[in-house]
Amino acid sequence: MAGLMIDRVSKCFGEQQAVDSLSLDIEPGEFVALLGPSGCGKTTMLRMLAGFEALSEGEIRLGERTLASRELHVPPEQRNMAMVFQSYALWPHMSVADNVGYPLKLRRLEGDAYRRRVAQALSLVDLASHAGRSPQELSGGQRQRVALARCLVTDPDVVLLDEPLANLDRHLRAAMEQSFREFHRRTRATMIYVTHDQSEAMSLADRIAVMRGGRLEQWATPEALYRRPRSAWVASFIGQGSLLQVAAGRPGQRLDEHTLMHGLAAVASERVQPVLVRPEHVTVLPDASAQRGLRARVESVTFRGERHELHLRLASGESLVAYHHAALVEGESVELILHEGWCLEP
Template sequence: MAAVELKGLSKRYGAAVAVDDVSLRVEHGQLVCLLGPSGCGKTTTLRLIAGFIEPSAGEIEVGGKVLSSPSRTVPPEGRKMSMIFQSYALWPHMTVAENVAYGLKIRKLDRATIDAKLKAILSTARLEALADRYPGELSGGQQQRVSLARALVVEPETLLLDEPLSNLDANLREEMRFEIRRLHDQYRYTTVYVTHDQAEAMTTADLIAVMNKGRVEQLGPPEEIYTRPRSEFVARFIGGSNVLAATALDEVRVSVAGGALRTTGRSLSAGRPVAVSVRQHEIGIALEPPSSGAENHLQGTVTRQVFLGSTRDYTVTLADGTELRVTAPPGRNIAPGQSVWLHLPAEQCRALAEE
């Protein structure tokens, strides 16, 4: 069982802290995405797991065995791991079949075993028709599938992926997200996947670890991360939430731009500042004022409108100058300068943890 566990893992370069006391367990057969912006520590964490660099503190265990600590680090070739890089790193002078079979050959398996494993993985990765081609004759998506097949054919205990789709165009990226998930569901290797792309993480992962400044800000299933962000950073990074600066009126209500909003998420203390997140598509926009006694409405003025085909994207400025992004159906056409009422449903107004 190749569960991967990070225990208080840190990596420092002089005074700079790249990874800061990260503890994380990836169960056998899980796919966990390390998600975050550039410089958050996700690739350094992956390189620590791979054994390319040594930790400054903490340990990495795989299958209950310590592979990394400040006193001893097992080299990459002793870890039974496969890693897929951004560049694919295919041998240009080898065919697809030769690239995929390379890891089996250096392990000195017999010809019959190599042929059987090669045939099976080429079929699974839908590469049979490309077996005799060279990397220079393949599209980006095809090269990525070759890279995946080469990593999987050696049956690693752990599969590591470092921004594997970053070199593909938008359409191919979307296609390959589902391909990576399909292959994972078939082989169920323990997988750690690094990306800065929210859609990749949401599509492929069993769990998402959102990283910020070297730490795991929040860990959970994709739906939980999206619908119940715990911090302002996670709310802004995952799905582009509006984050409102408010003041608590009581345990559940806050004051924003002269109006009151009922919130969910945590109990509040009257008079304390609080950040409230609400996603763009969860806000209703109307020209008519709400009925008497209706809760969670704020008045503002449309200052920008963009037609995006399937939606319209609005910027609405409230009385105190706060700007909210609102996504509405394409048929809801409201010109800039018009006064509008926004409905922010209480169940979607999430009071975030104090920073």
């Protein structure tokens, strides 16, 4: 398998800069998510990879082969990439097997070789017993797996997925996430997955490219994005957390409990370093009169099933989110210990 290189790629639509000098080095067999809010350029980048859009600047390479640059544009059918669309894009008048085999017919593959490849692809997505059915007889999740099988049948170098779970309900999305993980484990295909849902990206991808306004905000593993976000925007986009100002640390530094609590106790003029504190790093002390921690007032409580989510207001006026095993009363005064924080760029 070959690695995929996106080198300073830009795309303009008239005066609008949809993608701005994006660079990613994707390893063979890696599962990568392009994550960001609507309009950030992630789908435009996917379409440039597929060959549906031309580049304005930069270069896309698959191994040693250049697929796109300002001077070169290899058409989609010659890139050996397959794409799964949000709408499944299945032919309603064809059986499941015929839908899966359609790309092979375009390549004029017939006979036993054709039937063997279709059977193998359906087996990989656990739909061998549904080969003779029509797409209308299938659930949304099964249709999505047919679309995956259609990708696999051509043995592509790269599989591109454009928000493939957006049309499914929450419970089915969770089941399909497991199907995608199994699909990737079995095939070890290089996969580029576009989504605006950070929980999908975090649970599926080996690495995530977080995009905003056409630019790359951060390129890292899910754990690194959660624990060590570069900026306040990434910190707020990935997971829950609170942004506080402290008189300690520097960007890219982890603060321990002592340093963080001491930095929060400083006068306001000295508290200039933004710090991310995740809810799981906050402990509500059992005795609010102990005066051992940071004082706060409970503004609201949300029951999340396995825990209660507390929205708190510090004496400084800053807000803080914490988890607790029991519900507290709105307006109640509490004391907190903050065990660690991560320093962000200003």
